[in-house]
Amino acid sequence: MKESVILYSAIEGLELHRRGKVRDVYEAGDFYLIVSTDRLSAFDVVMNQGIPYKGKILNSMAVFWFGMTRDITANHLITDDVDKIELIPNHQKDEFRGRVMLVRKARVVPVECIVRGYLAGTGWNDYRKSGEICGHTLPEGLIESSKLPSPIFTPSTKAEIGEHDENISIGEAVNRFGNLLIDELQKRSLAIYNRASDYAHSRGIIIADTKFEFGYNEQGELLLIDELLTPDSSRFWLEKDYHPGKMQTNFDKQYVRDFLLSINFNKQPPAPDLPEVVIQKTARLYKEAYKLLTGSSIEV
Numbered sequence: 668m669k670e671s672v673i674l675y676s677a678i679e680g681l682e683l684h685r686r687g688k689v690r691d692v693y694e695a696g697d698f699y700l701i702v703s704t705d706r707l708s709a710f711d712v713v714m715n716q717g718i719p720y721k722g723k724i725l726n727s728m729a730v731f732w733f734g735m736t737r738d739i740t741a742n743h744l745i746t747d748d749v750d751k752i753e754l755i756p757n758h759q760k761d762e763f764r765g766r767v768m769l770v771r772k773a774r775v776v777p778v779e780c781i782v783r784g785y786l787a788g789t790g791w792n793d794y795r796k797s798g799e800i801c802g803h804t805l806p807e808g809l810i811e812s813s814k815l816p817s818p819i820f821t822p823s824t825k826a827e828i829g830e831h832d833e834n835i836s837i838g839e840a841v842n843r844f845g846n847l848l849i850d851e852l853q854k855r856s857l858a859i860y861n862r863a864s865d866y867a868h869s870r871g872i873i874i875a876d877t878k879f880e881f882g883y884n885e886q887g888e889l890l891l892i893d894e895l896l897t898p899d900s901s902r903f904w905l906e907k908d909y910h911p912g913k914m915q916t917n918f919d920k921q922y923v924r925d926f927l928l929s930i931n932f933n934k935q936p937p938a939p940d941l942p943e944v945v946i947q948k949t950a951r952l953y954k955e956a957y958k959l960l961t962g963s964s965i966e967v
Contacts, residue, residue, distance in 0.1 A: 672717040676702040701768045710934040719950045723765040724957045725897045732895040740855045742891040743770040773882030779823040782860040785875040786813045802836030812911045820853040877901035918956035
């Protein structure tokens with residue numbers, strides 16, 4: 668059975684709160700209802716075509732990790748069981764099965780909490796220029812994809828759709844948001860990464876880097892929110908193929924980024940169309956990442 672692609676959702680009786688790069692967020696009384704669509708963004712630009720299965724994979728993988736890390740930090744998830752969410756009309760439940768989370772409302776902290784365990788992406792670019800990443804001075808002589816001596820917390824500003832995040836030092840983050848908050852974000856982010864990294868290692872996957880988001884609920888409690896350790900927010904490498912000194916085998920949207928770089932995409936809207944071969948291979952990579960990490964296949 669061919670999977671239908673959902674680019675934009677519409678749930679009868681619910682007001683759309685906001686449409687993000689990938690997720691549609693609906694007002695649900697004291698809660699939000701989040702729908703993971705099949706949209707894909709690269710270089711902060713939303714692509715024209717969706718990736719089959721992507722929304723279900725992102726949703727299911729986030730739920731998997733929320734469960735594994737709930738003892739480290741509270742999170743916003745209430746349920747992902749569509750049959751328990753009465754706000755979704757019965758005739759739409761199958762359409763959104765596997766794609767939704769009912770979550771606690773939270774005021775988003777405007778900091779992307781990035782943790783890097785390996786030297787890749789913008790971190791590799793920054794290191795080549797200065798020997799540092801976001802104020803962290805690293806040893807000399809590291810090469811692309813090197814494992815760092817220990818994971819580092821490298822915050823960035825949170826950009827709107829169509830704009831680019833800005834890497835900042837911890838010192839700059841403290842100046843903007845205060846020492847207590849940044850210390851707590853760093854502590855929780857590193858603990859989550861270390862837990863997830865150890866688990867992924869047991870499944871033959873390297874989590875090279877990832878990003879987290881946090882927010883405050885009405886009681887002032889800091890919650891882990893949005894997505895968690897998905898192929899959209901993380902760089903997953905196949906451990907058996909890991910060789911420092913080059914780019915690695917990726918199970919994430921790096922494949923799309925590489926295609927866009929190969930056609931000299933200027934990283935600004937409008938997005939170019941993705942060839943069908945790129946769409947289908949990206950779908951396979953997402954499904955394989957999910958199966959490798961969870962031991963389950965995504966339900967179709």
